[in-house]
Amino acid sequence: MNPYIKRIKDASNQLNPEIFAELEEVFVDKKFSKGAYLLRPGQICSSHLLIKEGIARKFYFNGHKEITTEIYFHDDVAVSLDSYIMQKPGDVFIEALTELEVTIIDYGRFHKLTHKYPEVMMLDKMFIEYYAVWFEQRLKEFQTMDASQRYLSLLEKEPKIIRFLPVTIIASFLNVSLETLSRIRSKMTSE
Amino acid sequence: MNPYIKRIKDASNQLNPEIFAELEEVFVDKKFSKGAYLLRPGQICSSHLLIKEGIARKFYFNGHKEITTEIYFHDDVAVSLDSYIMQKPGDVFIEALTELEVTIIDYGRFHKLTHKYPEVMMLDKMFIEYYAVWFEQRLKEFQTMDASQRYLSLLEKEPKIIRFLPVTIIASFLNVSLETLSRIRSKMTSE
DNA sequence: CCGTAAATTTGATGTAGGTCAAATAATCAT
DNA sequence: ATGATTATTTGACCTACATCAAATTTACGG
Structure with missing residues (x-):
């Protein structure tokens, strides 16, 4: 397993059960059918989308060319980072490539927990770290391969x-x- | 100013003075001469390096080819992300391109503060967010330009x-x- | 099954940008 | 200054990959 994912799993397993329970209250499951958009340009990304089942991707248009930036499988987290962090309209699509089941983690409710429990903020930080390093490595592939x-x-x-x-x-x-x-x-x- | 940088500055200005003082204790200033390496492959990146004066860059070798990933000026923060987060040996150089003055923020001491004050962890998180989005945008430039x-x-x-x-x-x-x-x-x- | 549309492969050709080599231009030490 | 070293420019050529167009394969509704 990816060491960053392992790190996040370990940390969430060590969470005190009470916090864990509160965290789970924030989770809402939802299904999407193949071809559905979970996010479109112009929308504010107001949640993390944890993939339970199926495949999704994030992409944007550069002129007429589609550029797929990420492809998500089970246990991946789909989010439009810039839009999510700054809570401003984004410019990407998140699309279900198959029938899809996701857990939605709402921005506002999650952030409250983040401020209530340092452990949760730590978890949030680990996610961002994973993202940052993921992007760094992907950039490296384009620069060297x-x-x-x-x-x-x-x-x-x-x-x-x-x-x-x-x-x-x-x-x-x-x-x-x-x-x-x-x-x-x-x-x-x-x- | 970059909105992410502004966000970090605003947050650190709102820090309670007591915390701010403790934070400053962790800061150590140091000078490097042109051509000096602040970090080499194999070393663990044990600090954030805040540039006060001069120019630095991060680069790595791909075969014989040097690839410069970042160039740092006043107020930028130089860090080998993967090495810093996982506290494992990295594979990049950080090099002073001119005479250089930096503020060193030690990993261990900073992390203690991070756990003591949620505000400091928030600040740390904001840095990572900035990094993640910076990499995302840079990747986009390579994919579209x-x-x-x-x-x-x-x-x-x-x-x-x-x-x-x-x-x-x-x-x-x-x-x-x-x-x-x-x-x-x-x-x-x-x- | 069959016909039609979509996905994939194959071919011909153009171009951005790499590499190698040589020519200038700038920098520096004596 | 002057030679030596290093940085930058210029030229000739080559390669990876894009684009356009056509052929073929796969998928799919009736």
Whole structure:
């Protein structure tokens, strides 16, 4: 498991049961059908979305080109960071790629707990740390790897993505054209 | 001013004077001469480095190629995030590009305060949030802009970088070859 | 099943930006 | 200053990947 995720799990397991119970009150489960948008540009991201079941992605438009920034699976947390932190309208879509079950953690109610219990703020901080390092590593991949290497790295880290998603979305996540991704794939299977 | 920086400044100004005083005790000033390394690969990043005077950068080697990830000026905070958070050896250099004065905020002593005062943890969290969003935006630039656009964007946001630093370093920050950067520049001045 | 639409592959061609090499220009020590 | 060293520019060429277009495969509603 990712060491940052492990760190968060450990910390939440060590939470005093009373706090944990209060925390769970803030959680609201919800289902979305395939293709539904959990967030759209212009909306304020008012919650963390913890994925229980299914796959989702975050993407934005650059002109006519879709850029997929994140793909979420079980236990991942989907959030539009800038919009969430500053509570201002964002510019991304969060989309259900399959039937989806999520736990919604409301911003306002969560923040109250954050101020009531330092442990909860710590947990919140750990999430942000995970995000920051995740982005740093992803940036590094773009700065040091070519398209094939990024594909290989993804294949290794998230084989699920490759198995279940159409090339369009994988290509947009790797920031290459779908034609290029197709060629990378055919070259790899032929070797 | 960057809204995240403003947010941090506002919060630290609202800090109760007693806490502020305790916080200042943790601060230690230090000078470095041009070319000195404040951090090297293999070392654990055990402090935040707040730049008081001068310019610094963070970089790492990818094979023989240097990649500059950040360039720091007055009031910026230099830290190797992954190494700092997990307190494990990192793989980056932090280098003084000029004569440099920094305020060192020691990890251990700062963390004690973080647990003593929720306000301080909040401040710490805000720093991480700033970092996370900074990385997200930088990633976006690589995904949506070509070399000239990245140069223009840097010129606009950080004209100081362009004025005071050699092409080698700017090029490595923009992730282009120095030759390409040189051509971009000559094309721009001729137009 | 079959026809149609969507997804994927394959091919031809263009271009941004890399690499290597040489030419200037700037910096610096004696 | 003057030579030596380092930084920057310029030129020739090459490669990874984009784009456009067509072919093929897959999925899917009737």
